[in-house]
Amino acid sequence: MKLNLRSVDLNLLPVFNAIMEAGQLSRAAEALGMSQPAISAALQRLRHTLGDELFVRTRQGMQPTPRALELHPLIREHLDGLRDVLDPGNRFNPATSERHFRLLSVDYFEMVVLPGLLKRLRERAPHIVLEVTVADDRMGDALHKAEADLAIDAFIPEDPKLARQVLLAEPLVVIARQGHPVLRGKCSKQAFLEAEHVVLPDRNRRLPLDQILQEPGWQRRTGVRVTQFSSMLAACSHSDMIATVPRRLAQQYGPAMGLQILPFPADLPPVPIFMLWSPAQERDPAHQWLRELLMEEAAQHP
Incomplete structure (x- = not known):
């Protein structure tokens, strides 16, 4: 049986969000312009409504329970959406918005695109916050459940409902340390196959590199398997191993x-490299603005 929203005081949701973000009742009260007793009373009512303690008081502040951690992304997303809908102009203003965007990606995005994106962001939207977490095979669910706003990855879920757009097209190159005993300015197929390679985990999907490495006579030697592109660069710079990486990252x-x-x-x-998002976000002015900003930054990496 579905919960009857008429029995829920929706004014309690901003209180919940403020406590999650502030971590303390006093700071949450200050952010909302309420007294601390009023915040405490609101929290008690919310605990009763949801049947969960939600926060446990510790020396470090109010520690959220697993239920609170589960609820927070959804409540925050819908509160942000309500603010946009109820705005008198019904428009998103990046100069004043305090929107919190969550992106799923790998460290390629953080190393190649994010630095320039942050410069643009701070020039045009000084109060917007970006949160980047690791993309994995759950990214499709995370987008549909509003746990994330965008995913940026070369691996796209087999989900026709997700909207998508190519952000970048990335050539691949080989990297090796200066003074490598074999590779000096060029890499032959023989040298490529004889060298030890630094590789990333296999995500069970096929890119052009994976396809060629499945062909006869293209089996490479794995020296070490790492979790991030940055680790590939570091490993190659301190050893005779080589790696195949995106050209922009190498440059x-x-x-x-x-x-x-x-x-x-x-x-x-x-x-x-794709941008992916839920169709529910398609016409959101803030989301459209972020996608356009990402495309603008990507255009600076020809």
């Missing part, structure tokens, strides 16, 4: 880390 960080950037020893099509 931005390779020279400073003493790495040479070499063409891949075969023709490979560029890897598309």
Whole structure:
């Protein structure tokens, strides 16, 4: 049986959100312009309504329960949406908005796109907050459940309901340390196959590199498997191992880390990097603005 919303005081939801973000009753009260006794009373009513303690008082502040952690992304998302809908102009103003966007990605995005994006963001939207967490095979569910606003990844879920747009098309290159005993300015197929490689975990989906490595005569030697692109760069700069990485990543960080950037020893099509989002976000002015800002920043990486 569904909960009857008429039995719920929806004014309690901003109180819940304020306690989650402030971590203390006194700070939440200050943020909402309420007294601390009023905040405490509202929390007690919310506990009774939801049948959960929601917060446990500790020396560090109000510690959320698992139920509170589960509820917070959804409540925050809907509160943000209500603010936009009820705004007198019904429009999103980036200069004054305090919107909190959650993005799912891998460290490629954080290293290549995020630095320039933050510069644009602070120039145009000084109060907006970005939160980037690791993309995984649950990204589709996270987008549909409003646990995240956008996902940015080369691996796209098999979900036709998700909206998508190509953010970047990324060629692949080989990196090796300067002074590598074999690779000096070029990488032949033989040298590529004889070297030890730094590789990322297999996500059970196929990109152009995976396809060519499945062909006869293209089996590479794995020296170490790491979790991030940044670890690939570091490992190659301090060993004779090599790696295949996105060209923009290599160009931005390779020279400073003493790495040479070499063409891949075969023709490979560029890897598309996608933006993905829930259709429910399609017409949200704030979401549209963020997507346009991302495309603008991506255009600076030709």
